[in-house]
Amino acid sequence: AQKITQTQPGMFVQEKEAVTLDCTYDTSDQSYGLFWYKQPSSGEMIFLIYQGSYDEQNATEGRYSLNFQKARKSANLVISASQLGDSAMYFCAMREDTNAGKSTFGDGTTLTVKP
Amino acid sequence: GAVVSQHPSRVICKSGTSVKIECRSLDFQATTMFWYRQFPKKSLMLMATSNEGSKATYEQGVEKDKFLINHASLTLSTLTVTSAHPEDSSFYICSASGDQPQHFGDGTRLSIL
Numbered sequence: 753a754q755k756i757t758q759t760q761p762g763m764f765v766q767e768k769e770a771v772t773l774d775c776t777y778d779t780s781d782q783s784y785g786l787f788w789y790k791q792p793s794s795g796e797m798i799f800l801i802y803q804g805s806y807d808e809q810n811a812t813e814g815r816y817s818l819n820f821q822k823a824r825k826s827a828n829l830v831i832s833a834s835q836l837g838d839s840a841m842y843f844c845a846m847r848e849d850t851n852a853g854k855s856t857f858g859d860g861t862t863l864t865v866k867p
Numbered sequence: 868g869a870v871v872s873q874h875p876s877r878v879i880c881k882s883g884t885s886v887k888i889e890c891r892s893l894d895f896q897a898t899t900m901f902w903y904r905q906f907p908k909k910s911l912m913l914m915a916t917s918n919e920g921s922k923a924t925y926e927q928g929v930e931k932d933k934f935l936i937n938h939a940s941l942t943l944s945t946l947t948v949t950s951a952h953p954e955d956s957s958f959y960i961c962s963a964s965g966d967q968p969q970h971f972g973d974g975t976r977l978s979i980l
Contacts (some may be wrong), residue, residue, distance in 0.1 A: 787968050795958060797971035811913075843910065845969075852916065852924075853899055853964045859910045 755779065756844050758858035765834045766866050772819070773829040773861045775844030781805075783849040786827040788818065791860070792840040800842075803827055834865045870894045871963050873972025880914045881980055882953060888946045888975045890961035896941035897963035902934070905958040905974075917944040 757776045765771035777786065788800040803811045803818045811818040819828040831838055844858040872891045880886060890900055898919045903911040915936050916924040923936035933955075935947040948955050960974040 785968075789971075794973075795960070795976065796973040797960065797962075799970070800969045802968050841908075847969070854901065854916065855962075855969055857910045860908075862908070867923060 754858075755856040756846055756858035758844055758861050758864050760861045762862045762864070764864050764866060765831075767836060768833055770832045771834055771863065773831070773842050773844075773863065774817065775827045775829065777827060777844075779825075779826050779846065779848055781848045781850050785847045786818070786820070787847070787855065788816070788827075788829045788843040789843045790838075790840045791843060797843075803852070815830060824844060831863075836865050836867060839863060839865045843864060870970045871961065871972045873961050873975060875975060875979040876973060877978075879974045879978045879980065883950055884979075886948045886951055886961055888948075888961070888977075890944045890946070890963070890972050892942045892970070895963070897944075899942060899964040900938060900944040901962045901964065902936065902944075902946050903962070904959045907958075910971060911960065914946075919944075925949065927940070948977065951977070953979045955979055971979060 755778050784805045786803045790798040801813045801816045801818050803820045810820050815832045815858050817830045841860045841862050843860045845855045847855045870893050874889045900917040902914045904914050905911050913926050914929045917936045917938040919938045925931050939943040956979045958976050962969045962971045
């Protein structure tokens with residue numbers, strides 16, 4: 753089974769609106785971390801937000817928030833007030849404590865913000 | 868500013884050439900670095916884990932002799948694509964493992980003619 757599943761290959765959102773990018777994960781570890789990265793067309797991987805498995809509060813970083821539902825094993829990224837510069841590929845990733853520090857990445861979601 | 872520096876950002880070379888890519892951690896000591904390969908519009912595929920002072924750990928299906936990894940210091944790991952062929956053309960990206968999160972280099976776009 754895939755460890756990280758991103759079911760939306762592509763998403764469109766109108767500028768200034770909010771958008772949710774889905775991510776579900778599969779692990780038997782009690783301790784793990786969940787990450788979202790943005791990859792623009794230039795290729796660099798930009799860290800956006802982190803959620804630890806023991807964190808009770810949902811993580812927020814500016815316009816980014818992570819909707820963490822542990823029982824459902826989901827970690828959706830919410831981007832509020834979308835901007836044209838948000839158009840990029842977005843990856844959800846998980847690092848399990850038992851996996852030697854390696855991160856597992858989803859297949860990504862390409863987000864396009866329309867003016 | 869960038870905490871991981873990757874060089875070069877782009878390489879175009881002839882088939883049969885060996886290409887070295889450097890990955891440096893700038894603000895911290897990285898005992899572990901990771902090398903990924905990414906095809907267009909696809910996810911990152913982990914190739915190997917680079918361990919300072921010891922041999923790299925390769926993922927299944929990755930040729931050790933084709934992709935040589937050296938991690939001679941706490942701030943530098945290198946990936947050498949030996950005798951590169953057109954099928955080795957890809958985007959290669961490294962990351963350094965510190966505390967959360969993983970820090971990535973800007974990637975190297977390798978094109979073999």
